[in-house]
Amino acid sequence: MFDQEARLERLLARHPDAVVVETAPGRPALIRRDQLLVADHDAAAAHDLVRRWHDSSRVEHGVASLRLRAPARVDVCELAARLGGDGRHRRLSVAPNHLVYGQPMWWSGPAEPPRPAEPVPAPEAAAARREVTVAVLDTGLSPHPWYEDADWFAEQPAEDAEVLDADLDFELDAQAGHGTFIAGVVLRYAPSARLRAHRVIGGDGVGDELEVIRALGRLAAWGRADVVNLSIGCHTFDDRPSPLLARAVAALGRRTVVVACAGNSAGDRPFWPAALKPVVAVAALDAGGDDRAWFSNYGWWVDACAPGVDIASSYVRFDGPRPGPGGVDPDAFEGYATWSGTSFAAPAVAGRIAGLAAAEGVGAVDAADRLLDPASGRTLPDLGVVVGA
Structure with a gap:
């Protein structure tokens, strides 16, 4: 418990606009203080209703971000519930701006950081009957021998590169390399896939719903993602899906498969967007x-499960300041690591879907239906279809 509380204190210190809310005992969530997200078609109506507290607005990719005046001390969860409606059907599409976070570590998630590993053999090129693109919304992407000469990597924008030490303390940020690790897991199962990375969380593993919605909006406008991997997520203040995030996922269209991690809280509380x-x-x-x-x-x-303990994959290069007891340096990474979490089970499934689609020349949805058909595979209660290594 002490470690969990210490991690939460560090997070809140690093994100001073974040606040823990707990509308039901034992069911906390994290939101951005004084921020409200509204679907663009509901923005005018919402603005009229919050006019007395309104400070500023911004509309992008189908969502309006409303900032409320801090001195007003508005409870944005209560306001969102009132504007959205308490019944089964929402009146307005509105939600607080929930924080999202990567899933190696969280309050009750695995306490172990990534560990340096010996080089892992590069995925072998496989024959492909069609080109498949996998989008990875995460911490970004660092160069790695597995893919740094690929044409798709040369197309990655500079703003989507990994940031390894954002706080300049000479130590690797807690979840830096998360996106690079996930990219490697995808490529292990779909070596011919083209990857498209979008940085939506920082090296500390923390971002927010608004950034995820913006990235999904860019992907929808681009229109060429076959599979999207989201090894991030959150609990919501009311345990209902955010209508803004649900809308952004739906905008990708029916030919795109979205895969997300179930979360590391060791419970059955819905974790979003996975539970959509x-x-x-x-x-x-x-x-x-x-x-x-x-x-x-x-x-x-939960729809599927895959190995998520001591997974080996591509990682960043970084040598931290900690000494190496017994000749073993615990924070010297040479491009490979092992890590645990549902974050790394999700890209195994995303990669298997992409690999099957490429090899068989079928759409991603057809590949997902075949891979996840409970009639032809083993299932586990509350874990879904077993997708092996």
Whole structure:
């Protein structure tokens, strides 16, 4: 508990506009203080209703971000519930700006950071009958021998590169390299895939719903993503899906498969966006691949599970200041690591879908239907279809 509280204190110190809300005992969520997200078609109506507290607005990719005046001390969760309606059907599409976070580490998630590993053989090129693109919304992407000569990597914008030490303390940020690691997991199962990275969380593993919606909006406008991997997520203040995030996922269209991690809270509380109906929610199996990893979420809303303990993949190069006891340096990374979390089970499923689509020349949706068909595979209660290594 002390470690969990210490991590939360560090997060709040690094993000002073973040606040913990707990509308129901034992069900906390994190939001940006004084921020409200509204669908663009509801923005005018919402603005009229919050006029007395309104400070500024910005509309982008179908969502309006309303900033409320801090001195007004508005409870944005209560306001969102009132504007959205308490019944089964919402009146306005509105939500607080929830924080989202990567899933190696969180309050009750795995406490272990990534560990340096020996080089892992590069994925071998595979014959492909069609080109498949996998979008990875995460911490960004660093160069790596597995893909740094690929044409798709040369097309990555500079703003989507990994930031390894944002606080300049000479130590690797807690989840820096998360996106690079996930890219490697995808390529292990789909070596011919083209990747498209979008940085939506920082090296500390923290971002917000607005940044995810913006990235999804850019992908929808681009229109060429076959599979989208989201190894990020959050609990919402009311345990209902954010209508803004649901709308952004739907805008990708029916030919895009969205895969998301189920989260590392070791419970069945819905974790979003994984728990959205159109999204493939992926839990983590233990090292043996036979049962749930102790940290993994589970529940009726989980669709699949894959190994998520001591996964080896591509990583960043970084040498931190800690000394190496017994000749072993715990923070010297040479491009490879092992890590645990549902974050790394999700791209295994995303990669398997992309790999099958490329090899068979079928659409991503058809590939997902085949891979995740419970009639032809093993299933586990509250974990869905087992997708092996």
